[in-house]
Amino acid sequence: MRETLQAQLTATKRQHVLDAAARVFAEKGFHAATIKDVATAAGVAHGSIYTYFENKEALLLGLFDLMSAQARVQAAASGTPDDPDQLLRATVHQPLAALTSGNAELFRIIFSEALINRAFSERLRTQILEPMILASAELLKSTVFADAPLPPDFDLRVRAVSGLMLGTILQRVLHDDLLETRWDEMPALLVNVLLQGVKGTTP
Amino acid sequence: MRETLQAQLTATKRQHVLDAAARVFAEKGFHAATIKDVATAAGVAHGSIYTYFENKEALLLGLFDLMSAQARVQAAASGTPDDPDQLLRATVHQPLAALTSGNAELFRIIFSEALINRAFSERLRTQILEPMILASAELLKSTVFADAPLPPDFDLRVRAVSGLMLGTILQRVLHDDLLETRWDEMPALLVNVLLQGVKGTTP
Amino acid sequence: MRETLQAQLTATKRQHVLDAAARVFAEKGFHAATIKDVATAAGVAHGSIYTYFENKEALLLGLFDLMSAQARVQAAASGTPDDPDQLLRATVHQPLAALTSGNAELFRIIFSEALINRAFSERLRTQILEPMILASAELLKSTVFADAPLPPDFDLRVRAVSGLMLGTILQRVLHDDLLETRWDEMPALLVNVLLQGVKGTTP
Amino acid sequence: MRETLQAQLTATKRQHVLDAAARVFAEKGFHAATIKDVATAAGVAHGSIYTYFENKEALLLGLFDLMSAQARVQAAASGTPDDPDQLLRATVHQPLAALTSGNAELFRIIFSEALINRAFSERLRTQILEPMILASAELLKSTVFADAPLPPDFDLRVRAVSGLMLGTILQRVLHDDLLETRWDEMPALLVNVLLQGVKGTTP
DNA sequence: GATGAATGAGACTTCATTCAT
DNA sequence: CATGAATGAAGTCTCATTCAT
The missing domain is CATH 1.10.10.60 (Homeodomain-like)
Structure with a gap:
């Protein structure tokens, strides 16, 4: 004890x-x-x-695990809404919401290193990106493709979903003022784009 | 002489x-x-x-100018197709195509530094991102919103367009095998997503 | 503790x-x-x-403080003799005696730098030369000018006193063999010169 | 030709x-x-x-020769006054006057280097100091000691003369404001000191 | 376990000097 | 002779890491 x-x-x-x-x-x-x-x-x-x-790099890995853990915690916390529409919204909302507070810094540090460090990018893919892609895939299967056969380019479409989220986040952490100011509107807007295209009328 | x-x-x-x-x-x-x-x-x-x-950082700036110049050259080279559909395709195709050959490296280096260096991110925004956003905005105005009034969240939707491209690129440079293999299919697919949403049927 | x-x-x-x-x-x-x-x-x-x-220059400043401290210590150690003649002798003797042992080196280093480094020469003046000049002035007032009004060029005469000492020292550190050999005789001789001119008969 | x-x-x-x-x-x-x-x-x-x-040091030696030559030129220019008093005045005046205009800088550079560079100090002694000392000795012999036997410490007294001049110059190039302002008065004052001691009444 | 003095590899940068043009 | 690009030795300083206390 x-x-x-x-x-x-x-x-x-x-x-x-x-x-x-x-x-x-x-x-x-x-x-x-x-x-x-x-x-x-x-x-x-x-x-x-x-x-x-053990050394300085271990600190970075520690931060990485921290981010990874936070992502998992938030994913778990959001639960699994029954309503497909709610599910979609929640899934998109999550990664974007993770950026508020001080986490934008964490994102910067980790992606900065992953971009130029192969070992680190592997880790990032395995622990963060692939789970996100998997979640996106599950999401699509249970919502927009619930009643249709999966198209042959399904996996690529999944990348479009995760890419839309990542790219939006990337722009924000690169100090896009507009995104910083109106960050709250983005989840709904992105869902809209995914459902109806960029022209889609907001409900 | x-x-x-x-x-x-x-x-x-x-x-x-x-x-x-x-x-x-x-x-x-x-x-x-x-x-x-x-x-x-x-x-x-x-x-x-x-x-x-002058010093090591000047090398980085040199690389930055290189990327910036390449972007401009490619933008100019693509001309201005008359067909709106062609225009859309071209605009999306450009940044993605810029990544082939050795340019993925350039992207990695520059974004890695911009993520943690404020002065550099300013430069990146002014010279690369904002032009890309502007081009996206023009594109939307002359295609999908050609006949409709611009919605109040127009600027945010533009960020969705640029974000979709950036995020897709980001995933690829982070060594997503699928994207590396089937990179050629992405421009058309992204256009589709933008026009009809992620479920959109490919023509 | x-x-x-x-x-x-x-x-x-x-x-x-x-x-x-x-x-x-x-x-x-x-x-x-x-x-x-x-x-x-x-x-x-x-x-x-x-x-x-902190850096290389700090070493030089350290040496400077060392010399400055030594000068103060020696000044204090010599006390204040009552006999005016003794006082004169002591005041002249001090700076010259400070050069024995390894201190000639210190003198060389510090004056060499002060000659070409304005900040350093300021320091030298404030911490070493001006005290020396002040001491010389006090000395003159209480000895040769004890019973007479101070002449209008008194301050310049003080410079002659300090100059005589400095110049003699300078010649020695520039490796004048004669001065090195017969350094012990100089204080008395300089006192003599000051009191009676260069022709003055040694007592 | x-x-x-x-x-x-x-x-x-x-x-x-x-x-x-x-x-x-x-x-x-x-x-x-x-x-x-x-x-x-x-x-x-x-x-x-x-x-x-040939190299950077040769530039310094060149400057040295320049100074040396200037000293010789000035010595020659001053001629040889018949009046012993005039001679004394001229001999003391010369080195001090050499400092006006831009020569103070030359003095700083050369003495700064000579203080820490043995080869250079040798040169300085041979080409500048020893001639100056010799001139001082000749001066003393033909003036103050014209009618008297040379004392046993004659050579040391000569050092007092050259030292008085050097030390006064040194103080000035170390930015003594008073000396800079009233530099013109110094030659006469120094002659006085040499003839009568520091208390000597100016004629 | 905690501390921080000590280490030394190694980074960037400067600059005297050379030499092909 | 003049030029200035090229060289590379050498210098200052930083900092991750170790280890005796």
Whole structure:
């Protein structure tokens, strides 16, 4: 039991360091930030970082797992609405909503690294993108294609769905003012586009 | 006349160095790559890099201008088809086609940096994204909204169009095998989605 | 208490590095000497220099403070003799005596830099020269001009006093063999010159 | 004859480069100044410097010779006054007057280097200081010691004379405002000090 | 476990010098 | 002779990582 307590304490501190890392990396970028920066932000000696993380890259992986976990949590929390329309809305809403608060920074850091680091992009695909694509596929099957046979380019259409979400997010984190201001309207609008095309009249 | 020759020679070598930089940065990432790597790839002494570029960041900016220029060239080359349908197809096709050959690397390097470097993201927005958004807006006005009044969320719908393209590209450069294999089908498919929604039947 | 010990240890090592810097700079000159040279002379890794000094220039400032401190210490140590004659002798003796041992090196380094670095010459004037001039002025007032009104060119005469000392020192550090050999005779001789002119008979 | 013309042309350009070097070194200091700086100031390509000077240090030596030559020229120009008093005044006046105009910079550069560069200090002693000391000795012999046997510490007294001049100059080039303002009064004052001591009444 | 002094590999950059044109 | 592109040695400084306390 004591070991459990100890372990919990360790886990807490580890999380504390990770939070600090998220803040620091977000502000300075992964490469510009130093271990000392993170340690200072976490309020520990810089040597102590190595008690919780093997090296600097492990901090990044930790952040990655954090994002991955958050995505799962939010997916679970949203439940599974019965109404197909609600389901569609929820599925599109989720990834976009994940960006509010401080998560845009996390997105920036992780995608920035994944774009130029093959190992990291693998991880990103496996843990984040593929689940998102899978969810999109399930969504399409149970909604728009519920009554029709799947077309031969079904998988590609799924990429269009996930691409629409990713691209919208990407534009926002690249500081598109309009998207930042009217971010709340986007989920509904994207659903509309997916259902009726870009001309679709909003209900 | 001699000056012109000399200037041309210099420009050529500068381009040569820039090409090398693109290759090296693409493989290792901007931060992990060293000036020496670039110099070796270009076949010059590492001090010589500074004959053509003021510092390492100037190389990145050079790559940026390269991408920007390519985008402009392709936009100009595509001309202005009369047929609205052709126009739509062309506009969507362009950015996606720009990714073939070695340009995916350029995209990776530049977006990776823009995600974590505010000055760079400004540049990216002004020189690349905003023109793309403007083109999308013009496109919509002259095609799908040709006969209808513009809806109040028109600007947001434009973001959906550009977002669809960007997100699709992003997935591909993150090594989505399916997209890499069937990239040729995407422009038509995206046009379809935009016109009729994701369920739209391909003609 | 432990903190005090640690601080003392750090201070000691800092001093150790500074001593090494004095030796190295004296031998090679500030610009020709490298951080690596200093580190090697101090017996530490070259990166470690930066634990104690922010950068190379800080080493020079450290040496400067060292010289400044030494000057103060010696001034204090000499006390204030009652006999005016003794006072004169002591005041002239001090700066000249400060040059024995390894301090000629310090003089060389510091004056060499001050001659071409305005910020440094300001510092030198404020911390070393002006105190010396002030001391010379006080000296004159309480000795040769004790019973007479101060002449209108009093301040200039003070410069002659300090100049006589500085110039003599300068000649010695520029390797004048005669001065090096018979340095001990100079204080008395200079006092004589000041009192009676260059022809003055030594008592 | 043509060769002479050519040689003169070369000499002229060489002098032109040297003037530029004096200006540049004076402003930035020898080490901070680059060959390119000098070339730009001289209006030639930086590679061309090497047509006239073997390397960067040769420029410094060139400046040294320049100063040395100027000193000789001025010494010759001043002639040899018959009146011993005039002679004394002239001898002291000379080195001090040499500092007006832009020569203070030259003094700074050369003494700065000589202080930390043994070879250079040798040169300085041989070409500048020793002649100055010799002149001082001759001066003393023909004036204050004209009728008396030379004292055993004669050579040291000579150092006091040259030291008084050097030290006064040193203070001025270290930006002593008072000296800069009232520099004209110094020669007479120094003569006075030498003749009667620091208390001496000005005639 | 925590600390932070110490390490040293390695990065960027400068610049004196050379040499083909 | 003049030019300036090219070279590469060398320098300063950073920082991830280690380890004795």
